[in-house]
Structures are given as C-alpha cells and as structure tokens.
C-alpha cells in the first residue's frame with residue numbers, strides 16, 4: 180500500500196465516523212468539470228492584435244517570461260497544466276484566440292477559424308466554452324461597443340456577437356457537450372453620466388438582436404456577465420448586476436457571476452441560492468479580487484470555500500457552470516492555472532466531505548452551538564489525504580510533486596521563448 184493510500188484509509192475512517200462517505204465524495208468530484216480560461220496563458224493578449232493592447236477596463240500587470248505567443252504554444256501550455264490537474268475539464272476560449280492565417284476581423288469570424296481548437300479538444304477529451312471579445316479592438320469607441328450611440332459601432336458588435344453564437348454551437352455539436360458562450364460587455368463611463376437609461380436601452384436592444392435566432396440549446400447556451408466598474412469606467416457600467424439580473428431572467432439566459440465584480444465586501448456565494456430560485460442557471464467566474472477587480476489567482480480563502488459549500492449544500496452543481504477568470508502576469512502561468520483549478524476542486528471536495536444533512540437538522544432544531552462546533556472541528560479533518568488519493572487515482576502528481584513538473588516545463592520550454 181502506498182503512503183498516500185494508507186493515509187486515505189485512515190482519513191476515510193475518520194470521515195465515516197461522522198457519517199461521511201469519502202468514496203462517494205470523490206465520485207461526485209470526479210464529475211465536476213471546471214472551465215479553464217485560456218487567457219491566463221498569454222495575459223489576455225490573443226492573436227489578433229500583435230501589440231496586445233488590452234482595453235475594456237481590464238488589466239494584466241507583470242512581465243513574467245514565457246507567455247504563449249501562438250495557439251500552438253497556448254495549447255501546449257494548457258496540456259501541461261491539465262497533466263497536473265485531476266479529472267477531465269473544459270477550456271474557455273475568447274474570440275481573439277482564433278487560430279488562422281487569414282486576416283479575419285471579429286465581425287467575420289466563422290467556425291472554421293477555430294477548427295484547430297476543436298481537433299485538439301477532441302484529442303484531449305476536453306469541452307470548449309466561448310466568449311465574444313468586446314474589447315481590445317479599434318471599434319471599442321469612446322468606451323462603448325453594443326451600447327454605443329453610433330449605430331455603425333453597434334452593428335459591428337452585433338455582428339460579432341451573432342457570429343460567436345454560431346462558433347459556440349459548432350463547439351457543442353462537435354464535442355458533444357454544451358458550449359457556454361459568455362457575454363461580458365465593458366461599456367461604461369469614467370465620470371457621472373447624465374443619462375444612465377439610454378445606454379442600457381441600447382445594450383438591451385443590441386443583445387436582443389444578437390439572440391434573436393434560436394439555436395439548439397444542446398449545443399450552446401448564453402450567459403450574461405455583469406460588472407460594477409472597470410478602469411476608465413469607474414462611475415458607470417451599462418451592464419450592471421441589476422441590468423443582467425433582469426435581462427437574464429426575462430430572456431432565459433444563464434447569469435454569470437464574477438467574484439471580482441461587486442463592492443469589495445460583497446460576495447457572490449450569498450447570491451447563488453437566490454439565483455437558483457429565479458434564473459435558468461448560473462455561470463461562475465471564480466476569481467479573486469484584491470481591493471478591486473484585480474483578477475488574482477484563486478486561493479483557498481474563505482469566499483472560495485463558501486462558494487463550494489453553497490454549490491454543494493444547495494445541490495446547485497446541476498445548474499451551475501464553473502469557469503475560472505484570473506490573469507496574473509507576474510508568475511509562472513502554468514502554475515497559476517494549476518493552483519487556481521486545483522483550489523476550486525479542493526473547495527468543492529471540502530464541501531462534499533461535510534455531513535450536510537446532519538448540520539441542516541441541527542440548524543432546524545435551533546442547535547446553533549452544535550452547528551458551530553461541528554463546522555469548526557471539520558476544518559481540522561484530513562481532507563488533504565482524501566485529495567491526495569484523488570490525485571493518485573487520476574494519475575496526476577500529489578502535493579508539491581506537480582510543481583517540480585511545472586518547473587521542469589518552465590526550464591525546458593517557457594524560458595526558451
């Protein structure tokens with residue numbers, strides 16, 4: 180018996196004593212797919228704009244060496260990351276990651292410009308999600324795209340949005356799993372607007388135009404992502420939380436919550452149960468805001484654990500698509516992916532290892548003492564031994580061993596770029 184296995188058996192007994200079946204918890208975890216965002220691999224540059232100017236109120240800071248410069252490099256880096264992450268997952272692409280030698284603009288994209296991604300995803304057993312790119316482009320005019328007062332600007336972006344739907348449907352059909360197409364629109368104003376309503380009306384109408392055609396939901400579904408503010412859009416964001424709550428619920432779209440898109444002390448974990456009651460489903464951008472929407476790599480912090488618990492306790496995994504959204508250019512990008520993805524999985528595992536029914540009963544009986552004592556003791560339970568076993572049975576390195584592989588890849592590949 181390996182040491183990991185021996186520790187697993189001991190931990191399994193401890194959990195069994197509080198009524199938790201660890202094998203069942205791992206079966207549940209095995210089924211959860213995380214949508215790993217491609218854009219951590221090149222600091223959101225994409226392959227359309229050689230200078231990589233990032234606009235739209237988001238920002239990647241840092242010059243760590245080794246960023247992917249081509250689709251082949253990005254795929255190789257993703258493969259490296261997935262070799263260190265247990266389970267089978269999805270990759271989340273943005274339109275600017277089109278892989279073609281043709282000079283096609285965002286309003287000209289077709290499925291064929293993503294064929295190499297689909298072939299690769301098939302070989303790797305991965306799903307693909309998608310995002311229209313409403314930023315880093317000359318048609319992002321005066322901080323506006325779909326909400327622009329200029330019809331020619333709106334038309335360009337409406338066409339882009341429509342085309343991304345066809346591409347996402349192609350992903351879904353080819354890969355046999357629904358491709359979530361997430362709409363985030365950065366439009367906003369630096370300083371206080373006079374008219375907050377008209378841009379929202381225009382955004383609503385433009386989105387309705389994009390979504391007018393009915394597509395097979397087995398292939399693709401759309402989500403809409405709100406935001407409080409961006410750099411250069413500090414005073415007003417057209418696509419606010421209220422805007423997309425209304426839009427998503429009335430238009431039957433998934434609602435995307437990004438952990439960094441709210442006031443600094445406002446958390447998305449507390450929103451999930453309400454969304455579950457009223458929305459068609461949820462898309463998550465698991466991220467970590469540090470004082471603002473800074474998109475730091477996801478750590479095992481209180482909010483991540485609370486998100487995991489809310490999803491598991493309320494049985495929301497069946498209506499939730501979990502995506503990641505962070506981009507740190509000051510560290511090894513493969514390591515960033517691995518830490519963020521493994522942490523998200525670990526947070527879910529910790530939630531699966533909770534005697535939830537028992538705790539719900541105690542709460543109903545007003546036994547708040549027992550509720551507190553048990554949840555606090557649970558924090559010391561050996562979930563790490565369960566996690567290590569999960570890594571071992573999935574054939575990925577346990578503990579710090581994965582980092583040695585990531586370092587070797589950096590030495591042999593990334594630093595040679």
Ligand code: RNT
Nearest residue numbers: 218237310363437464504
């Ligand atoms: C920006 C949004 C959005 C982007 C990606 C690149 O604040 O979070 O999801 O991060 O589309």
Ligand code: ZN
Nearest residue numbers: 404437464504
């Ligand atoms: Zn996001």
